[in-house]
Amino acid sequence: MSTARKQEIRRITTHQLREMKSRGEKIAMLTAYDFSMARIIDGAGIDIILVGDSASNVMAGYETTLPITLDHMIYHASSVVRAAKRCLVIVDLPFGTYQGSSGEALRSAIRIMKESGAHAVKLEGGKEVKDSIDRILSAGIPVMGHLGLTPQSIYKFGTYTVRAKEENEANKLLEDAKMLEECGCFGMVLEKIPAVLAGRVTKSVNIPTIGIGAGADVDGQVLVMQDMLGISKEFKPRFLRQYADLNGVVTGAVSNYIQDVKAGSFPNEKEQY
Secondary structure, three states: OOOHHHHHHHOHHHHHHHHHHHHHOEEEEEEOOOOHHHHHHHHOOOOOEEEOHHHHHHHOOOOOOOOOHHHHHHHEEEEEHOOOOEEEEEEOOOOOOOOOOHHHHHHHHHHHHHHHHOOEEEEEEOHHHHHHHHHHHHOOOOOOEEEEOHHHHHHHHHOOOOOOOOHHHHHHHHHHHHHHHHHHOEEEEEOOHHHHHHHHHHHHOOOOOEEOOOOOOOOOOEEEEEHOOOOOOOOOOOOOOOOOHHHHHHHHHHHHHHHHHHHOOOOHHHHHH
């Protein structure tokens, strides 16, 4: 294998992400939850795979992210890690595994790192989860923050609408962002906040910001894979760009398969032993 090839598949690290921010190189991040899809998007050159608690929605069919358990997240993360050769793999700490106490947060993060082989964890919130962030970081586990719309708090907010439009909430978000950097987080997701505010946050911190519904003035972007590939058809927010219509492709393929089976044309002589 050539030196160039070795460099090409070198593992992305949190340090490299910070270097990407410093030189103005945008960071590309997608979710994945299984071996097959993770292998495809890792091979395509994605920088980060997020094993998101959105698996609760797109893989298990729940209405919110709340029901997914730590065991479920470790299962999905393990599948992704086995496929990922180049990208950084970050895993969401699910609801109820870090809010109660910093000790519980540390135990949850350790389980994810030991049992899945992932490279970092992500959790939602600002100063209210600072103790948990500090405790996890004290064990040498990289942490990514998440501010703005925090889906695990959906019943508190009561809506998935844009967050931090009012001055008070915007100021708190800016303070929380700086706190995440000071704590030692290597980056943060900014979800569904005004683009101007996301730009202000990005300029105010030296760690990468990854936006979803947060405009272009952030250091990178993340989308749910099923959404951007057009597998999920019901979810069509303004910030989503669909890069394929896999729902249509798969539906067509399955329909053709059914027709061939019903007609007796599959398998043919070349497709049997």
